[in-house]
Amino acid sequence: MTTTTTVTATAPIPAQKAEILAEALPYIRRFHGKTIVVKFGGNAMIDERLKQSFAHDVVLLKLVGINIVVIHGGGPQIENLLTRIGKKGEFIQGMRVTDAETMEIVEMVLGGQVNKDVVNLINQAGGKAVGLTGKDAAFIRAKKLMLPNKDNPQETIDLGMVGDITAIDPALIAHLQAAAFIPVIASIGVGEQGETYNINADVIAGKIAEALGAEKLILLTNTPGVLDKEGRLITGVTPAQIDAMVADGTLSGGMLPKISSALEAAQSGVKRVHIIDGRVEHALLLEILTNQGIGTLIKSQ
Numbered sequence: 001m002t003t004t005t006t007v008t009a010t011a012p013i014p015a016q017k018a019e020i021l022a023e024a025l026p027y028i029r030r031f032h033g034k035t036i037v038v039k040f041g042g043n044a045m046i047d048e049r050l051k052q053s054f055a056h057d058v059v060l061l062k063l064v065g066i067n068i069v070v071i072h073g074g075g076p077q078i079e080n081l082l083t084r085i086g087k088k089g090e091f092i093q094g095m096r097v098t099d100a101e102t103m104e105i106v107e108m109v110l111g112g113q114v115n116k117d118v119v120n121l122i123n124q125a126g127g128k129a130v131g132l133t134g135k136d137a138a139f140i141r142a143k144k145l146m147l148p149n150k151d152n153p154q155e156t157i158d159l160g161m162v163g164d165i166t167a168i169d170p171a172l173i174a175h176l177q178a179a180a181f182i183p184v185i186a187s188i189g190v191g192e193q194g195e196t197y198n199i200n201a202d203v204i205a206g207k208i209a210e211a212l213g214a215e216k217l218i219l220l221t222n223t224p225g226v227l228d229k230e231g232r233l234i235t236g237v238t239p240a241q242i243d244a245m246v247a248d249g250t251l252s253g254g255m256l257p258k259i260s261s262a263l264e265a266a267q268s269g270v271k272r273v274h275i276i277d278g279r280v281e282h283a284l285l286l287e288i289l290t291n292q293g294i295g296t297l298i299k300s301q
Contacts (some may be wrong), residue, residue: 024289031288032065034215035177037270039205040072040118042222044278051121054220057284058182059127066288067177070122070129070184071208073201074114081105093150094256095159098198103161106198107133110186118184129182132172134189135196140204141167142189142197163189163197165204168211206261210268217270218287219258220278225296226251226259236297239263259298266300273298 038058044050058068075096079089082105090097098106115131122129134140142163146156176183185208187201202219209217224233229250234241242259245251251259258275266273276287276295287293 023291024285027289028064028066031215033067035067035069035212036061036216036218036288037069037071037205037209037212037214038284039202039217039219040070040278041075041201041220042278044220044283045072045074045114045118046076047279050279050281052125053281054278054284055121055125055127057282058122059125061284061288062127062180062182068182069173069177069208069212069214070118070182071187071201071205072110072114072118072184073187074110077114078106078109081109091253092157092159093147094252094254094258095145095147095162095200096198098160098162100161103196103198107188107196110188111135115184115186122182122184127182128180129184130176131184131186133186134199134204137169137172138190139169139172140165140185140189140199141169142191142199144191144197161195161197163191163199165189165199165207168207170208170211173208173212200257200261202258202261206265206270209265209270209273214270215272216288217262217265217273218284219262219273219275220283221255221258221275222277222279224277225275225294226255226298234296236299238299239267239301242298262298263300266298 040054044054058070061068082089111133119129119131143166145159145162145164147159149155149157173183187199187204189197189199191197205217205219226234226237228234242263262273262275274287274295274297276283280286280294283294287295
């Protein structure tokens with residue numbers, strides 16, 4: 001016989017609420033006026049409850065004086081549309097192969113559907129969000145990416161219209177922040193001749209965090225953070241540990257560009273870089289405004 005246990009959450013009493021707010025105060029003071037870049041992705045983008053939670057977190061953080069910049073991809077949404085037109089997505093080393101037809105789909109989904117959905121979510125929660133792609137004011141410049149083959153570093157792989165960032169002009173984001181807007185940026189860049197490039201959202205998030213001198217970079221993912229071979233959470237990871245985990249296959253697939261971008265940001269002046277579980281409600285508030293935090297801290301050395 002199987003028994004089912006139902007756990008009923010009880011609302012905090014007023015004294016507990018006051019204690020929670022008091023715990024958050026030092027962090028509000030510490031991060032007031034600072035910039036935190038958030039990569040929004042994974043389940044947090046497709047689960048309605050988590051989407052609402054994320055939007056409310058972003059608005060609350062903005063209201064207490066923290067400048068939030070949101071970067072998003074849209075892998076599941078792109079896959080859905082590709083499937084509907086009978087096209088199968090292909091990935092190499094965690095990066096999407098993007099031919100001309102796929103690039104049209106990517107731009108339509110990221111710059112249109114997903115970007116406007118995220119903007120609307122934040123605005124409905126009481127924020128003032130503005131949607132952008134890297135083509136706006138050409139603030140994310142890119143060139144064609146030739147990906148080094150991890151099995152043979154002397155070879156490169158042509159991924160199609162996948163971009164490698166050459167420059168980011170943070171002026172547009174700074175203007176929006178000064179006017180109390182929340183920038184929401186789709187992971188698309190522009191080439192010298194106006195070409196549209198698909199760029200991994202984790203990569204853009206890291207480069208924007210560097211360009212803005214961000215206090216924190218937070219990457220939401222579908223795992224508790226960086227996991228060891230036994231699936232246990234590693235709360236802090238060094239470059240040497242990362243190299244070892246890539247070499248033995250512990251880190252692979254979509255985690256490769258994520259961990260690479262996180263490490264590069266940490267080594268380029270972003271003070272704190274975290275990979276956290278986007279499947280947890282109010283993950284941003286837990287990471288930014290509490291004593292414990294969640295996920296993995298990426299260390300610069």
